[in-house]
Amino acid sequence: MTGGIRGLRVVDVTSGVAGPYATRILAGFGADVIKVERPGAGDWSRRLPPVKDGTQHSAYFAWLNAGKRGVTLDLSSQRGRDALHRLVARADVVVESVRPPRKAAFGIGHDALAAANPRIASVSVTNFGETGPYRDRRASEITMQALGGMMARNGSRGRPPLKMWGHQAQLIAGANVLQATMAALLWARRSGSAHHADVAVLECVLQFLHSTLMKWSFERVEVGRDAVAAVANGVYPCADGYAGVIVPGSGKMWRRIPELMEDERLADDRFRTLGGRVKYGDEVDALMLPWIVTHDKEEIYHRAQALSLPFASVRDASDILASRHFAERGYFDQWEQPGIGMMKAPGAPFRLDALPWAMSPAPSLGEHNSAVFGGELDMSPDEVAALTEAGVA
Amino acid sequence: MPEQTALPLQGLRVLDLTTSWAGPWCTKALGDLGADVIKIEAVQAYDLTRGPTGREDWRAYARRGAERPYERADTFLKPNRNKRGITLNLKDARGVELFRRLAAISDVVAENYAPGEMERFGIGFDALRALNPRLVLLRMPAIGASGPERDYVGFGSTLEMLSGITGLTGYAGGPPMKSGFWYGDPISGTHAAGAVMMALIEREATGSGQVVEVAQIEALTGFAADAVLQQSVNGRLFERTGNRDLVHAPQGCYETADEDAWIAICAQTDAEWRALARIIGRAEWSDDPALATADNRHARAGEIDAAIAVWACERTQAAAERELADAGVTAGAVYLNRQIFEDAHVRSRSFFEEVTPPVAGTHEYPSSAYVLDGARLATRRPAPTLGEHNREVLGDLLGLGDDAIAALERDHVIGAEPLVDVWAG
Numbered sequence: 001m002t003g004g005i006r007g008l009r010v011v012d013v014t015s016g017v018a019g020p021y022a023t024r025i026l027a028g029f030g031a032d033v034i035k036v037e038r039p040g041a042g043d044w045s046r047r048l049p050p051v052k053d054g055t056q057h058s059a060y061f062a063w064l065n066a067g068k069r070g071v072t073l074d075l076s077s078q079r080g081r082d083a084l085h086r087l088v089a090r091a092d093v094v095v096e097s098v099r100p101p102r103k104a105a106f107g108i109g110h111d112a113l114a115a116a117n118p119r120i121a122s123v124s125v126t127n128f129g130e131t132g133p134y135r136d137r138r139a140s141e142i143t144m145q146a147l148g149g150m151m152a153r154n155g156s157r158g159r160p161p162l163k164m165w166g167h168q169a170q171l172i173a174g175a176n177v178l179q180a181t182m183a184a185l186l187w188a189r190r191s192g193s194a195h196h197a198d199v200a201v202l203e204c205v206l207q208f209l210h211s212t213l214m215k216w217s218f219e220r221v222e223v224g225r226d227a228v229a230a231v232a233n234g235v236y237p238c239a240d241g242y243a244g245v246i247v248p249g250s251g252k253m254w255r256r257i258p259e260l261m262e263d264e265r266l267a268d269d270r271f272r273t274l275g276g277r278v279k280y281g282d283e284v285d286a287l288m289l290p291w292i293v294t295h296d297k298e299e300i301y302h303r304a305q306a307l308s309l310p311f312a313s314v315r316d317a318s319d320i321l322a323s324r325h326f327a328e329r330g331y332f333d334q335w336e337q338p339g340i341g342m343m344k345a346p347g348a349p350f351r352l353d354a355l356p357w358a359m360s361p362a363p364s365l366g367e368h369n370s371a372v373f374g375g376e377l378d379m380s381p382d383e384v385a386a387l388t389e390a391g392v393a
Numbered sequence: 394m395p396e397q398t399a400l401p402l403q404g405l406r407v408l409d410l411t412t413s414w415a416g417p418w419c420t421k422a423l424g425d426l427g428a429d430v431i432k433i434e435a436v437q438a439y440d441l442t443r444g445p446t447g448r449e450d451w452r453a454y455a456r457r458g459a460e461r462p463y464e465r466a467d468t469f470l471k472p473n474r475n476k477r478g479i480t481l482n483l484k485d486a487r488g489v490e491l492f493r494r495l496a497a498i499s500d501v502v503a504e505n506y507a508p509g510e511m512e513r514f515g516i517g518f519d520a521l522r523a524l525n526p527r528l529v530l531l532r533m534p535a536i537g538a539s540g541p542e543r544d545y546v547g548f549g550s551t552l553e554m555l556s557g558i559t560g561l562t563g564y565a566g567g568p569p570m571k572s573g574f575w576y577g578d579p580i581s582g583t584h585a586a587g588a589v590m591m592a593l594i595e596r597e598a599t600g601s602g603q604v605v606e607v608a609q610i611e612a613l614t615g616f617a618a619d620a621v622l623q624q625s626v627n628g629r630l631f632e633r634t635g636n637r638d639l640v641h642a643p644q645g646c647y648e649t650a651d652e653d654a655w656i657a658i659c660a661q662t663d664a665e666w667r668a669l670a671r672i673i674g675r676a677e678w679s680d681d682p683a684l685a686t687a688d689n690r691h692a693r694a695g696e697i698d699a700a701i702a703v704w705a706c707e708r709t710q711a712a713a714e715r716e717l718a719d720a721g722v723t724a725g726a727v728y729l730n731r732q733i734f735e736d737a738h739v740r741s742r743s744f745f746e747e748v749t750p751p752v753a754g755t756h757e758y759p760s761s762a763y764v765l766d767g768a769r770l771a772t773r774r775p776a777p778t779l780g781e782h783n784r785e786v787l788g789d790l791l792g793l794g795d796d797a798i799a800a801l802e803r804d805h806v807i808g809a810e811p812l813v814d815v816w817a818g
Contacts, residue, residue, distance in 0.1 A: 004598030005591055029591065049639045050623035050631075059622040129764070134738040137718070138661070142636060142644055143725030146657035147736075151646065151727045153573030154562070160646040161655050161727045163636045164572055165561035171616045175583040180763045182590035183426050187401035187765075189597065195401070198764040203744055206733060207762040208579045214467035216730035217756045223730070224653075225573065235559065235569055242569050244554040249445065301555075305545045312551035314560050314569050317624035317631075320614060325542040331611055344625040349612040350588040354603040355595055 002189055003092075005355060006030035011087050012068065013075075013096035013108060015043040017167045018201060019125045020064040021174030022181060023095055027067030028333075028348055028357045034087060034372055035065060035363065039072040039391055042365040057339040062362040066335065066343075070363025071372045072393050079392045081107035085116035086377050093185055094122045095177065100135045114194035121184035122196045125177045129200030139201070144169035148205030153212060155225045162225075172208055173201040175349075231281040232257075235314055236292050243300040244312035245292065249274055256307040261291035333359040369393050400427025401765070405593070407501040408492070409433060409476065412440045414549070414575060415609060416505040416533050417472040418582025423501070423589065424475030425761050425770040431495065431786055432476040432777060435483065436808035439779055442468040463779065463811060464752035470776045471758055474748065478777025479786045480807045483514045487806050492516055494791050497525050500602075501589055505533040508543050518604055528602040529592040531585060537608035549575030552610050557617035563633040580616065581609035583762075642690035643669070643697045646727060647705035647713075654710040655727040658701060658717065666690065668720040673704035743769050750775035780809035 008031040012023040015037070027033040037043050048060045074080040075098075084107060088094055096108050103109045103124075113122045124130055127139035142163050145151050150169070155162030180197035187195045206213065212223040232247040232254075247253050254277070258266040266287050270276050277284050292300065297313040304311030313319060321344065326332060333347040338361060348357040373379045373393065387393040402423060407430040409420040417432075417440070424430040434440055443463040463469075481488040493516065496502055502521060504511055511517050511532075518530045532538060535547030553559050553576045554569075563570040585607040592605050614621070623631050631639075636657070638644040643666070644659040660666040663685060670679035678684050678697075690697060705713055710726050717724035726732065733739060734757065742764070749755040761770035787793045787807070801807045 002594075002597045004595040008594075025587075047640070048619075050619060050627055053627050059626040060619045063618050063622060128738060129742055132738045132741040138721070138723040139725070140638075140641065140644075140659040140661050140723050142638070142646070142657045142659050143723055146646070146655075146725040146727045149728050149730065149733055150572070150574075151655075151657065152729050155564070155570065159564060160636060160648070161657075162562065162564065162570065163646070163657070165558050165633075166617065166619050168558070168616060172580070172583075175580060175587065175612075176762045178587035179422060179583055179590070180765070182587050182594065183401045183765065186590055186594060189594070190401065191399070196766055198767070200742070200763070202739070203742070204762045206739070206744065206759055208576075209574060210471050210579075210759050211468060211574060213730060213733065213759050214471050214756075216734065217758065218467045218753075221730075223573065235554070235571055237568065242560070244551050244559075244571070246548065246551055248548070305542070308546055310546040310548050310551050312547075312554035314554045315557050316560050317557055317617070317621045320557050320617075320621055321624060325536065325540040326611075326614075329537055329540045329608075329611075331614075340626060342625075343622070345622055346611070346615040346618045349584050349615050350605060350607040352588065352592055352595070352603055352605050354599070354601070355591070 007032055008093065009091040010034065010093045010095065011036065011084070011091045013084070013094065013098060014125060015097055016045050017064065017170035018173040018177055019095050019097040020045065021171055022177035023068065024064055024066060025178055025349060026181070028359055029352070029355055030358075033068040034368070035068040035070045036073050036084065036087075037070065037365060039074050039366065039393060042072070046365070052340045055339055057337075059337070059340055059343065062337045062340060062343060063345050065362035066333070066359045068363060069368040069372060070366060071369050072366035074392045075106035075108065077392050079387065079390070083373065083377065083387070083393070084108070085112070087372070088113055088116040088120060090376065091117065092121065092188075093181055094120055095125070095181060096122070097125045100126055100130055110194070110196040118194055119188050119192060120194045121181065121188040122194070123177060123181045123184055123199060124197070125173060125199040125201070127201045129203065130198045134202075141167050141169055144201050144205060148202055149209045149212065150205060153209070153223055153225060157224065157226045169201055169205050173199060173204040176204045176207075231277045231284050232288065236289070238292050238297050238300055239294055240296045241316075242314035243292065243297045244314060245288065245300075246310050246312070247277075248310070253309060256309055257288075260304055260307055260309065261288055263287055263291065335359050335361055337361045338364065366393065400770075402426040402428040405429070405501070406431065406499040407503060408495055408499045410502070410504040410506070411533065412505065413442060414472060414578035415582045415585070416503055417442070418579050419531070419533070419585035419589065420476065420503050421472050421474060422583065422586035428501070430476040431782070432473060432478045433492070434478065434480050434779060436480050436780065436805055436810065436812045437482055437484070438813070439463060439811055440469060440473070442466060442472065444469075461752050464750070467756075470748075470750055470753055473776035474758070474772045475774060476777060477774075477782040477786060478780065479783050480780040480809070482806045483516070485804070485806045487801065487804075489515050491787065491791065493524060495786075496521050496528065498790065499525070499528065500593070501529045501531060503531040503533075503585075503589070508534050508538045522602070526601055527596060529589055529596065529605060530602065531589050531605045531607070533581060533585060533607045533609060535609050537611065538606055547577070547609060549577035552577035552613050555610055556613040557620050558613070561617070561620055561631055561633055564635040565633055565637070567633065569633065577609050577613050581607050581612045584612045637694060640687060642687045642694055643701060645698050645701065647702050649705050649710040649713050650708055651710050656705060656710055656713050656717075656724055657727060658722065658724045660690075661723050663687070665722050669701070669717075669722045672716055672720045672722070673700055675700055746772060748772045748775050751778060778809070779811060780807060783807045783809065
């Protein structure tokens with residue numbers, strides 16, 4: 001008899017964004033995720049913005065690690081590794097992001113984990129993967145977006161290539177970590193043996209850009225910056241911000257534009273096709289702009305969508321939090337996070353109709369040492385205290 | 394790297410009604426993992442990534458060659474590998490009946506129609522569940538299957554705008570900028586494959602399938618969670634910062650001596666900053682207590698950026714990258730497609746593979762995003778041609794004889810040639 005996601009035992013030795021993003025989803029659907037951090041410093045993402053004003057508490061860390069239990073273990077010590085392997089022995093899944101040069105010394109290589117548990121599903125997430133000449137190379141979000149080909153396609157010609165907001169490369173990898181974890185787990189369950197996934201952030205980003213890579217492979221074409229800027233296919237300034245005005249292709253959509261923008265001159269036959277609109281771009285823009293700049297972004301979004309036009313509001317966080325659609329769907333999670341207060345944040349990335357999603361606070365550093373080492377590993381309070389005293393936990 | 398011999402999803406069958414990118418991206422992942430994915434198109438309407446369906450637009454695609462252009466589109470060939478392909482006209486009762494028979498012997502049905510469309514075909518999820526309670530049913534509406542905006546149309550680029558990501562991407566002081574690629578689609582597709590496997594694991598425990606809903610906007614908005622939290626926790630909005638980071642400084646993208654060849658640099662630690670100051674010829678900065686912390690350096694970012702830019706523009710991209718690496722400073726070239734294909738690391742991990750679909754010929758394709766048990770998830774079969782496996786699937790799986798298949802072909806319930814006007818010359 002195998003268990004489902006609820007109660008699935010996950011040992012999470014990841015830090016930063018990619019790994020914690022994946023295990024956050026497992027925790028939200030009811031897995032028992034035990035987050036293992038270094039004693040003292042903890043996960044470096046405990047300092048990632050946004051930090052609650054007047055405190056040292058990162059709200060982003062709290063979002064990435066909500067619903068997990070937290071323990072500390074020094075994996076450079078034998079006692080720390082022993083405790084880790086005892087946790088692994090009773091787990092279904094290990095996800096780790098230890099830098100490759102340290103893996104063996106930390107006892108976190110797949111062979112060591114499989115020795116501790118011959119049916120373990122283990123997943124590594126590192127910037128460049130577990131093999132290859134860049135294996136030990138330093139990286140940060142911007143260099144992953146650069147090497148992964150994202151930056152060359154973003155921004156304006158004549159200005160520097162542009163990084164996308166936030167931690168997109170790491171989050172892309174995080175979605176792949178979730179997928180790889182489920183694949184390794186299903187495989188371990190079906191085969192009765194240990195399996196391992198090696199997830200490289202770089203390759204996850206390259207996968208996402210398959211369309212431009214394929215353009216090169218098929219046509220030897222570089223897709224540069226501004227490649228997508230075209231008439232009626234981009235971001236336009238409007239009355240209270242910006243709106244996405246998108247009319248794809250040469251189909252029937254354009255015929256609804258004169259009605260939406262209240263100007264019959266837009267019905268000119270020359271503008272009917274995508275090619276025509278690009279050719280007469282200045283004229284088209286001049287006819288569209290008076291309507292766009294006199295309307296608010298949300299109004300543009302809803303009025304265009306009422307005509308089945310795929311326009312968008314370029315939303316900021318306050319627009320998102322005020323969305324009636326999200327409210328009605330119960331999208332946001334809310335919980336009281338110690339040190340921060342009420343957290344209202346994006347919830348489940350997807351829904352399963354027979355598997356509820358719920359969030360609870362992220363752990364403080366080593367919050368569950370006693371519960372996990374005592375409750376799961378049968379250590380006495382004295383043994384736990386000795387571990388803490390020795391700096392192992 | 395060696396080739397996979399066994400795969401995690403072997404023996405599972407996926408019926409794939411999805412089109413475009415998000416859905417096929419999900420089912421490709423399931424196919425890569427060994428599932429028998431049966432992609433369902435129609436001769437009346439094929440997957441739109443095969444290319445436009447009107448004569449006029451095809452002129453722009455002429456360089457793909459005159460014969461069967463819909464079998465040559467790179468946009469279709471990559472996301473549909475490791476699938477079999479059949480055609481079924483679901484507006485014909487016989488098409489629906491064949492779909493129902495396939496659903497009865499499948500594990501997953503995936504669709505990304507507008508809400509309500511499956512019901513109109515008579516294959517709504519309630520009906521399918523009654524037919525096969527072990528089915529996992531994946532739906533991928535752009536904005537969600539419920540809520541006031543459920544009928545709205547969303548594309549990768551518009552979802553990116555709604556998610557908050559576009560609003561914060563852009564040069565400081567400039568307008569928001571959307572990404573130069575379809576960002577929303579692969580994000581929801583990647584999540585969806587994980588979600589389907591989650592439902593398959595649940596099925597092992599409960600014996601029942603369930604409905605998985607991936608509202609693309611909800612997966613994507615999580616990628617701007619940091620921005621949402623700044624507002625909900627601190628009552629303020631983040632602003633566009635271009636290439637600068639909120640923590641590390643300096644960080645930026647600098648042009649090298651080669652034309653339009655740039656390098657991204659990020660001093661992740663104070664030690665990296667000191668090393669960077671030395672190699673750009675500003676040794677005095679490395680010991681300057683007024684620049685010792687990232688906070689100090691943020692305040693003087695313009696001045697520091699200018700000094701790095703002067704240094705960078707005097708060396709080639711490759712030389713700059715090497716010097717920074719030797720000094721222990723985090724940096725990476727802004728790679729163009731050609732550089733990605735040539736990169737020694739990427740090649741050493743067998744990220745690209747040669748694939749030869751029957752009409753399009755041989756090209757290099759990106760392979761799977763991750764490695765399982767030391768091996769890439771390779772292309773076991775290229776993307777199917779339209780209706781390529783009609784006989785195999787309807788004959789072998791459902792036991793239809795030659796006469797029955799010929800009758801279906803005659804009535805265009807199935808077929809291998811599009812009925813749409815794709816290439817009248």
